Amino acid sequence: MRVAEAWRVALDALRANRLRSLLTMLGVVIGVAAVVALVAIGTGTKRQIESQVEGLGSNLLIVVPGRLEAGSAPSVSTMSLDDVDAVSRVVGDRSRVAVTIASGETARAGSRTAFVSMQGVLETTPTVFVRRLDRGAYLTRSDVSTARRVAVLGAGVAGQLFGDRDPIGRQITIGGVRFRVIGTFEPLGQSLGVDRDSEVHIPVTAAQRLLGTDRIDGLAIRAPDRDRIDTLGADIVGTLTERHPDTDFSAVTQQQILGVLGDILGVLTGVLAAIAGISLLVGGVGVSNIMLVSVRERTREIGLRKAVGARPRDIGVQFLLEAVLLTTLGGVLGMALGITAALLVDRLSPVPAAVTWWSLALAFGVSAAVGIIFGVLPAQRAGRLDPVVALRTE
Amino acid sequence: MTAAIVADDISRTYELDGVTVPALRGVSLSVAAGDYLAIVGTSGSGKSTLMHLLGGLDRPTAGTLLIGGRDVSTLSPPEMARLRNEVIGFVFQSFHLLPRTTARDNVALPLVYRGTGRRERRERAAELLARVGLAHRIDHRPNQMSGGEQQRVAIARALVTGPSVLLADEPTGNLDSATGESVLTLLESLVADGVAIVLVTHDRDVAARAHRRIEMRDGLIV
Known part of the structure; x- marks a missing residue:
């Protein structure tokens, strides 16, 4: 089966169950939106702090007593x-x-x-x-x-x-x-x-x-x-x-302060993104679940397709593409939602937010990957169905 | 000319909870171009199992089965799929059409798995629908058609790949007698074109029309 054909079949299957497809996507939509929005807030905050540190003046050297090391007591x-x-x-x-x-x-x-x-x-x-x-x-x-x-x-x-x-x-x-x-x-x-x-x-x-x-x-x-x-x-x-x-005395530059603050904020942003990533994972489990239901519901269709010459791979690819289509569509919707949320937060609250290209690319890539990972099991199950049993199913 | 299907002493057993259940116990037959064969028997006689084997949907546990000249015991699942696509056409009692899919696209489905281009698929499907007298139903969906029309679409689908053998499992089972008659007439018209028809049925009147009858009982030809 040609790939273009497989895409059409997958899209038709999603269209046939619009509401269910949308609800299934929702998990991915929320996950991706959360990743995009939270990374935007983390990035915005980091940029604001950078501009504040730079706004203190240029080429500053701050000299304080004591060692500037983690764990050392202030002197x-x-x-x-x-x-x-x-x-x-x-x-x-x-x-x-x-x-x-x-x-x-x-x-x-x-x-x-x-x-x-x-x-x-x-x-x-x-x-x-x-x-x-x-x-x-x-x-x-x-x-x-x-x-x-x-x-x-x-x-x-x-x-x-x-x-x-x-x-x-x-x-x-x-x-x-x-x-x-x-x-x-x-x-x-x-x-x-x-x-x-x-x-x-x-x-x-x-x-x-x-x-x-x-x-x-x-x-x-x-x-x-x-x-x-x-x-x-x-x-x-x-x-x-x-x-x-x-x-002991220490001299710190703005670059050093920014480095330390940047590290802390980087970790924070990472943690936020990871928490959001968990909801993406849960969304993926939802996709897997619905795909398994879909395989069961369409057992007769699978049997018929096999009877007329579909190879196990053809059936597997069809269901895998369906899952990937679900999650990538969810990913695109989630990006739109995440960008909107980030812009609203930036506009309407004191928290700054800046949407970055890498977070969008990452969110899209992850949602496609979620589709593949969570689509594989249902797709394999569909591909391996015995046509005799599948045709008999009512 | 070699026969499209040759079965030599084939058996099929199932394992159910550790107990071996024989469904077919040493059946031999051959199907050649232009054959019109009916397999009759009550349910549980093994006729469905035989049809699945002849159609390449299943493999015998013993004996030799050649479909299109190839020994199915040596074939992988993808190779079996290709064989079904090229040699066999299926017609089912319950039509097995894809819902929400037009008559044309249902008929073109086997060509999708052959890798035929979209334009050619559409043309071939239109030709076959015209041949079964449904040129006017080309863009209708199954739920917009009568049972007889749906079965004609299914026959067009079975023929679209130009198979040697058409396996029909109770093709008139879900149809009233007048519609059933017209479907049978359509199938019989194919015999003249050199397509072998294997009709699986428990209806003796239907079976009586075939040129050759095989009666099954307890997994054996009687």
């Missing part, structure tokens, strides 16, 4: 502003070095309060990271050197404490200390799960005085070029280790 920082001067000499440009000492505090303005992430920083922060001001001005070098009590508010904090009023020149209180607002940031939203609009930037020196310490939490350097970023990181770690022989 208490021993770094001070003297270390920053030493690192600046290694970098060769003080404006490329930023520091932070962060603490969660409650800020007050009149009767209003806001929970803020207080960040003690250098005046270099906007040039190292990407931060744009909405109003006023950022901290200056003299603000830092004189530990002046001035603050730049995140958009969220400004809204909470001052509403629609212009906060510039007004007073806020953090930990009982008064600060004068000199600027506000443009809204930035969340990045990597942290609300960047709840930050309040004050001179690092003022923050140290407020917190009663001379330490800083960490350093960030904007490397002059991407090629030398690893060498620079090694030099900085070397300098810091020389100054603090008892402490």
Whole structure:
């Protein structure tokens, strides 16, 4: 029997039982749709995180105490502003070095309060990271050197404490200390799960005085070029280790952070796809079941076809094609459903979703494979039917 | 000219729960072109088993059976299928037409398994339907046709491959006497064209019309 003929016969058989064919397909439709949609959500999330990490600034090198290894406990920082001067000499440009000492505090303005992430920083922060001001001005070098009590508010904090009023020149209180607002940031939203609009930037020196310490939490350097970023990181770690022989330091690049996050998200996406794949498997079992029923129902037809010259292979191919047709049609419908679901999620919810070609190709391939795998048993059974017995069946 | 089917002392036994049940116990006969043979017997006499063997649907457990000059004991299932396709045409009591399939496509079915192209299949099927007097029913489905018409479609299907032997199992069993008569007349007209007809029936009036009669009882020719 020619293949084109076999396809027509298979299609006719599916048409003859439209409702049953549709219901049988449904398992595959849902499985494929779930794979496509979940992989799209995983991919979308990964891309969003990548853009957030890249949005921090380019060629960033973040220096923190401790080893960046799985299982190692976070270390208490021993770094001070003297270390920053030493690192600046290694970098060769003080404006490329930023520091932070962060603490969660409650800020007050009149009767209003806001929970803020207080960040003690250098005046270099906007040039190292990407931060744009909405109003006023950022901290200056003299603000830092004189530990002046001035603050730049995140958009969220400004809204909470001052509403629609212009906060510039007004007073806020953090930990009982008064600060004068000199600027506000443009809204930035969340990045990597942290609300960047709840930050309040004050001179690092003022923050140290407020917190009663001379330490800083960490350093960030904007490397002059991407090629030398690893060498620079090694030099900085070397300098810091020389100054603090008892402490380990680590320098991480955005590429390394993305690598780690990408691995985690890759595993998550894989797990989601695998769970969805299970429903595809269940759909395949359904196809197998219905094909076995179909073989039994059409025993007489099989007997007749054999009597007029169909070989066992012809009958087997006919039923196998029927199963494959069921699952691939289900696969195509599932892809359409999955793409629609992904687009809706992307449009209507905060979760990003991006449909990828490879997930479509994979879903289609898997649904065809499911048809073959789960169609083989019924097809073999049909092919091996004894024509005498088959013809006698009523 | 060699006979289309030669059976030499063939037997067929079945194993049922470890007990060997003989259905056919040493039958010899031959069918040649232009033969018109009736096999009669009550149910359980072995006539259906004999027909299945002669048609290449089954194989004897003992004896030699040649169909189209080939010893069926040496043939694989695909080779048997080819033999059925080329040498034998079947007509059944209950027609065995594919539902939801037009008369033309039912008739063309055996040619599908021969690998004949679609256009040629359609032309051949149309010719055969005209020959059995159903040119006007070519696009009708079985449920749109009378029993007599359905059996004529089945006969056209049996003839479409140009077989040497047409095996008819109670071809008039589901038809009223007038329709049955016209179906028999059609079958008999084929004998003149050199097709051998083997008629399996329990109806003695039908059997009486054949040129040769074989009566079966308890798996033997009597």
